[in-house]
Amino acid sequence: MIKLKTTVVVTNQLPTIPTLPAGEGRSENSPKISRIGPLNRHDHSSQQTIGQPFSLSQRERAGVRENRSNEYTVHGEGESFEGRCHLICGEGKLLAGQASLAYLLILCLVLVGISTATAEIPGEFRPQPVPHPTEKCGATGDVVEPPDELPVSRAPLVNTAHRKPKLTNPGQPALRGNDLVFDAGWEMIDAPKLHVDGAALSQPGVDTADWYDATVPGTVLTTLVNEGVYPDPYFGLNNRLTPESLNKQDYWYRTEFTLPENFSGRRLTLQFNGINYYAEVWFNGQYLGHITGAFIRGTFDVTGLAHADGKNVLAVMIAPPPDPGLLSEESVKFGPRLNGGKLCLDGPSFQCSEGWDWIPPIRDRDSGIWQDVTLRATGPVTIEDPQVITRLPLPDTSRADVTVQTDLRNLSDAIQHGTLEGSFEGVQFEQPVTLQPGETTNICFDPKDFSQLTVQNPRLWWPNGYGNPELYHLALKFLSDNGDQSDHTALRFGIREMSYEFEVKKPDGSHERVEYTPLLLPRSDKPVIDNRRYTMVYGPENTARRNAAIVAAGGKIPKTPFHWGQGQQTTPGLWPGMEDSPALQPATDTNMGMYLVIKVNGRRIECIGGDWGMDDAMKQVSREH
Numbered sequence: 001m002i003k004l005k006t007t008v009v010v011t012n013q014l015p016t017i018p019t020l021p022a023g024e025g026r027s028e029n030s031p032k033i034s035r036i037g038p039l040n041r042h043d044h045s046s047q048q049t050i051g052q053p054f055s056l057s058q059r060e061r062a063g064v065r066e067n068r069s070n071e072y073t074v075h076g077e078g079e080s081f082e083g084r085c086h087l088i089c090g091e092g093k094l095l096a097g098q099a100s101l102a103y104l105l106i107l108c109l110v111l112v113g114i115s116t117a118t119a120e121i122p123g124e125f126r127p128q129p130v131p132h133p134t135e136k137c138g139a140t141g142d143v144v145e146p147p148d149e150l151p152v153s154r155a156p157l158v159n160t161a162h163r164k165p166k167l168t169n170p171g172q173p174a175l176r177g178n179d180l181v182f183d184a185g186w187e188m189i190d191a192p193k194l195h196v197d198g199a200a201l202s203q204p205g206v207d208t209a210d211w212y213d214a215t216v217p218g219t220v221l222t223t224l225v226n227e228g229v230y231p232d233p234y235f236g237l238n239n240r241l242t243p244e245s246l247n248k249q250d251y252w253y254r255t256e257f258t259l260p261e262n263f264s265g266r267r268l269t270l271q272f273n274g275i276n277y278y279a280e281v282w283f284n285g286q287y288l289g290h291i292t293g294a295f296i297r298g299t300f301d302v303t304g305l306a307h308a309d310g311k312n313v314l315a316v317m318i319a320p321p322p323d324p325g326l327l328s329e330e331s332v333k334f335g336p337r338l339n340g341g342k343l344c345l346d347g348p349s350f351q352c353s354e355g356w357d358w359i360p361p362i363r364d365r366d367s368g369i370w371q372d373v374t375l376r377a378t379g380p381v382t383i384e385d386p387q388v389i390t391r392l393p394l395p396d397t398s399r400a401d402v403t404v405q406t407d408l409r410n411l412s413d414a415i416q417h418g419t420l421e422g423s424f425e426g427v428q429f430e431q432p433v434t435l436q437p438g439e440t441t442n443i444c445f446d447p448k449d450f451s452q453l454t455v456q457n458p459r460l461w462w463p464n465g466y467g468n469p470e471l472y473h474l475a476l477k478f479l480s481d482n483g484d485q486s487d488h489t490a491l492r493f494g495i496r497e498m499s500y501e502f503e504v505k506k507p508d509g510s511h512e513r514v515e516y517t518p519l520l521l522p523r524s525d526k527p528v529i530d531n532r533r534y535t536m537v538y539g540p541e542n543t544a545r546r547n548a549a550i551v552a553a554g555g556k557i558p559k560t561p562f563h564w565g566q567g568q569q570t571t572p573g574l575w576p577g578m579e580d581s582p583a584l585q586p587a588t589d590t591n592m593g594m595y596l597v598i599k600v601n602g603r604r605i606e607c608i609g610g611d612w613g614m615d616d617a618m619k620q621v622s623r624e625h
Contacts, residue, residue, distance in 0.1 A: 122198065122280050125290050129322040130345045145328035151237055152331070159241045161231045167213050173375070175260050178488065180375040182255060182314070188214035188223050191250035191317065198282035201254055202315040208254065219276070219368035220251055220318070222618040233617060239360050240329075246364040247324040253316040253369055264308050266377035267411050272298040274371025277321040277349055283314050294349045294370070301411070302375075320367040321346045325354040327361050352616060362617045370619040379486030380412035381435060381478050383420075388474060388493040390458075391519055394602040400458040400495045402427075405444040406476060410435035418480040424472045424493075427452050433478075460601055461494025470494060501587045501597040505535070505573040513587040515599075521583040528578045535573040 171184030189211040200206070214223045221242065224230050233239035270283065276294040280287070284305050291298035306312055325341035328334065336357050343354040343365065355361035376382075386406035393399065402424075410416050420443055421430040429450045431443060447453040459470035472495065477488035499517040506512060521528060550556065571594060578584075598605050 120287070120289055122287055122290075125292065126280075126319065127278055127292055127322045127346070130342070144326055145334050149331055149334035150240065151329055153237050155236060157237055157240060159231055161225075161228045164213075164226075164228045166209065166211075170213050170255075173255075173257050177490075178377050180257070180260065180263070180377075182216060182257070182373040182375070185255045185257060186214035186216040186369075187211040187254050188220070189252050191252050194252060198280060198287060198315050198317060199285050201252060202282035202313045203285050204256065204311045204313055206254065206313075211254070214253055216253065216369045216373065217274075217371050217619065219366050219370055219617075219619050220246060220364040221362065221366075222368065222620065224364075225618065233362075239363070239617075242363040244327050244361075244363055247320040247367065249320075251318045251367070253318060254313065256311050256313050258311060259306060259308055260377075263306075263375075263377040266303075267380065267382070268301070268303045268306050269376045269378070269382070270300045270302050270314070271374050271376060272316075272369070272371070273373070275316070275318060275369050276365075276367050277346065278319040279369075280317040281314075282316070284312055293347060294366070296348075314373075316369065318367055318369065320365050321349055324365050325361075328355060329360045330357065350616065359616065366616070366619060368619075378411075379478075379480065379484060380410060380414070381416050381418060381480070381486040382409045382411060383407075383476050383478055383487045383489050384409055384440075386474070386476055386489060386491060388491070389519060390493070390495045390497065392495075392497040392601060394497060397460060397601060398457060400455045401447040402453045402455055402495070403444065403446055404429070404453070404474065404476075405442060407440055407442050408433060408435060408478065409440040410438060413437045416480065416486075418478055418486065420476065420478050422474065422476045424474045427455070429453065455495065458495045461496040463600055463605055466600070466603065466605065496601055499599045499602075501589070501592065501599065503571055503594040504529070505571045506579060507574060507576045511571065513590045513592070514584050515587045517583050517585075519583075521581060525581065525583075526578060527575055528581045528583055530573040530575045532573075536570045 170187060173180045173182040173185060175181075187208050189208075193210070194201075212223050212227045212229075215226050218226075221230070221233070224242075224246075225232055230242045231238040233242055270281075270288070272279065272281070272291055274294060275291050275298070277292070279291040279298065281289060281291070281298065281300060283300070283302050284307065286305055288300040288302070289298070321343055323342045323345050325343040328338070330336050339356045340351050341354050343349065344351050350362075350366040352359055353362040353365045384407040386404070389403040389405070391401040391403070404422055406420075408420065414437055416435045417433075419430050419432050422428070422445065429445050429452060431445065433441075433443060435441060445453060459472075460467065461470050462468060471492045473490065473492055475488070475490045478486045480486055497517070497519060499515050501513065501515045503511055503513045516529065574584075598607055
């Protein structure tokens with residue numbers, strides 16, 4: 001039962017009751033009470049303004065019945081809500097009679113219906129394939145490779161992998177500070193093999209005898225190779241033994257765990273640092289919400305759902321990108337494959353996993369839980385997204401300004417007073433903070449206000465071959481006024497400054513080689529570099545080249561990448577009005593033309609581009625490497 005406290009204001013003039021719009025569903029931008037997990041099951045109240053626009057699908061319409069003491073239990077598909085209506089009028093008297101009761105029931109129906117409509121339904125925001133892409137995003141992506149043109153080898157193409165026996169105990173997550181890190185204990189199965197939903201899978205007692213022992217962080221293919229289903233695709237032509245069907249189905253991940261004793265009474269936040277491509281998250285029988293995109297972090301408040309005693313169960317449904325593209329591999333007969341394809345339409349993802357000139361198609365398209373999953377225990381105030389910005393007065397490197405900033409978030413419904421403290425390598429700083437209920441604010445320690453953040457004779461970070469990659473160690477903690485530590489975090493950072501020399505296209509169409517230093521851009525300013533496709537490719541100079549190529553081809557549109565003729569220019573531009581940005585200055589050496597030069601601490605760095613290798617296939621490159 002979910003207790004939803006709603007205040008209803010009743011006056012002598014009846015307010016306008018919103019009209020339920022026709023049609024099914026709602027957009028992701030519709031009003032919501034909570035985007036982190038389900039509606040709160042505890043003491044948080046919600047006040048809904050009558051007349052606020054909303055949408056409500058047929059499946060979310062609710063029924064209502066009266067019981068005593070002016071409490072109403074509202075039933076609909078999914079979860080039940082118990083709403084208590086407090087009647088307030090100008091003269092302090094309740095409207096009487098049957099009409100008032102009927103009106104009250106309608107108000108409760110509408111208000112709780114609004115709240116019900118805000119509860120996300122599994123699959124509601126699942127991304128759908130793009131049926132007819134208007135552009136091919138860097139490659140035609142529509143060439144089907146004939147089977148007789150696939151790469152071949154003299155060695156026989158035989159699956160020599162052998163399924164490993166299932167572990168008796170898949171393990172437990174590791175406790176690291178105030179984080180429970182889920183790097184063990186996971187199991188995985190192909191979703192088509194199951195006929196139950198996340199509510200059932202996120203409860204104890206599920207028979208997982210046929211599940212794989214899963215590798216997390218990792219991809220679906222990481223688990224299948226580690227479990228001996230398919231051979232290692234890094235050797236020979238083993239990649240051809242992995243079926244393309246891996247990117248055409250969903251997968252379930254599941255883990256059972258117990259809470260550490262010191263997590264009792266703390267705020268618990270479940271965090272996914274990276275999944276691919278779409279995830280639906282269930283915890284202890286309750287649906288928390290979804291995550292879309294390979295580089296989107298998902299956070300869910302599970303304080304009221306976790307069991308201090310006994311087992312907790314986390315179940316995650318993973319779906320591959322909706323537009324995985326076509327299979328084609330480079331071979332002598334087929335030639336070099338096209339770079340990318342329809343997978344590029346899905347937004348930020350591992351677009352190279354469809355295949356590039358340096359990597360064959362990765363059959364699962366890197367689907368899976370590829371970054372850490374953690375359960376964080378904190379007090380009412382959390383430290384989120386700390387950032388360190390270092391600034392050198394180049395060419396002088398004898399001192400460095402270090403700016404430390406982070407978000408503080410008050411998870412409670414009470415005002416919080418405390419102090420944010422920070423330190424690194426003997427440098428200490430602190431600032432008192434007051435947070436209103438539910439407030440998130442950014443705290444910045446600037447060298448202008450904290451002189452100790454100007455570091456003398458800093459140990460600079462250098463790339464390989466130019467010096468040592470020196471690192472500093474930052475620690476942050478928030479102490480409440482009563483002395484309790486609400487949260488703490490730590491990170492490593494290097495003192496360095498990077499800049500880039502390259503050619504840009506100005507709004508007037510002229511070209512200039514510039515040096516761009518992002519750190520010199522004020523935080524309030526707009527972006528400087530315009531790398532939109534229209535600016536880089538569809539500019540007037542390329543339109544002229546394309547038209548000339550079409551005329552030369554007798555009216556036939558060229559089928560080169562981007563559908564442009566030879567000699568196209570893909571120069572990044574400047575946003576109008578940003579020509580005089582302090583982050584830009586003319587490059588001192590114009591001999592490099594349009595080519596990119598990277599500078600670290602004012603020094604040019606030799607960079608070698610090209611082949612990334614197949615390490616990107618199963619996300620097995622550790623942070624240390």
